[in-house]
Amino acid sequence: MTDLNPQAKQMADESMVRGLDAQIRAIWPQESQLFGRYSLPAEPSILDACCGTGECSSRIAELFPKARVLGVDIVDAHLALARARCASLASRVTFEHRSVFELQLPDAGFDLTVCRHVLHSIPHANRVLAELARVTRPRGYLHLIPEDYGMLHFQRGPLDPRDFWHVSPASFGEKTGTDLFIGRNVYGILAAMGLDEITVDYVVVDTVRVPRETFAAILTAWRDGYAEPIGEHTPISHESALAYFNQMIANIRNPRGYAVWMVPVVSARKE
Numbered sequence: 001m002t003d004l005n006p007q008a009k010q011m012a013d014e015s016m017v018r019g020l021d022a023q024i025r026a027i028w029p030q031e032s033q034l035f036g037r038y039s040l041p042a043e044p045s046i047l048d049a050c051c052g053t054g055e056c057s058s059r060i061a062e063l064f065p066k067a068r069v070l071g072v073d074i075v076d077a078h079l080a081l082a083r084a085r086c087a088s089l090a091s092r093v094t095f096e097h098r099s100v101f102e103l104q105l106p107d108a109g110f111d112l113t114v115c116r117h118v119l120h121s122i123p124h125a126n127r128v129l130a131e132l133a134r135v136t137r138p139r140g141y142l143h144l145i146p147e148d149y150g151m152l153h154f155q156r157g158p159l160d161p162r163d164f165w166h167v168s169p170a171s172f173g174e175k176t177g178t179d180l181f182i183g184r185n186v187y188g189i190l191a192a193m194g195l196d197e198i199t200v201d202y203v204v205v206d207t208v209r210v211p212r213e214t215f216a217a218i219l220t221a222w223r224d225g226y227a228e229p230i231g232e233h234t235p236i237s238h239e240s241a242l243a244y245f246n247q248m249i250a251n252i253r254n255p256r257g258y259a260v261w262m263v264p265v266v267s268a269r270k271e
């Protein structure tokens, strides 16, 4: 049987908590604008599926001050951080231990279902998308960040990061039964599911729009969490992965350097 959580160790690691903090600081200023397009009831019910440490759940609750938000995840330590973060919002923001493969929640309960930074890391993305659509009400929305590791670009140094991004995500995905290029594939999956009004937008995390230290913190967290499994699962050794990450971090920090991570934000509406 395929491992349903092949990145379990990395997801629960301290570097993931750091990474999620840096990612939301980089992404939210652009992503938050996109929520304005959803036509939601005055008091919407919102699911943050695979909420992690609640970085996004808390921001969604602030963006929709009358919303009820449920965050679900399978890492209890993340749920504890999320509850602490949202303590002042506890009357309308709650967190529960549930797996996105089988939420055990009623059909059609949510006006908006959010799932960020997950689909690339788990197998059977189609099954998960079907489960997310099931719990979304008719005419409700899915809001997804399906990562795509072909959408990162760094400048050449002694090493060429194109080699790293060409080799490591493909082998990592093959070994773990996951699609690390799902960003470009989600449109077709949603269309095949019969969902409506599919949109694809990009948050541009680059050295012009995002503070260099924030962008560097994302790559640093990835290095700390993933250099070792990259060494295990791909032809790139642990040492070599560290060298590539260190060069990419230096590229971001170089005041004359340019680097970019294109983050797909995909939404769709249930019929």
Ligand SMILES: C[S@@+](CC[C@H](N)C(=O)[O-])C[C@H]1O[C@@H](n2cnc3c(N)ncnc32)[C@H](O)[C@@H]1O
Residues within 6 Å of the ligand: 004, 005, 011, 012, 020, 024, 049, 050, 051, 052, 053, 054, 055, 056, 072, 073, 074, 075, 078, 098, 099, 100, 101, 115, 116, 117, 118, 122
């Ligand atoms: C990269 S984090 C993203 C966290 C959050 N969505 C955000 O944007 O900050 C991915 C999260 O998915 C969770 N996760 C992985 N498999 C899951 C599953 N089967 N059910 C629920 N959560 C899961 C992990 O525990 C982790 O917290």
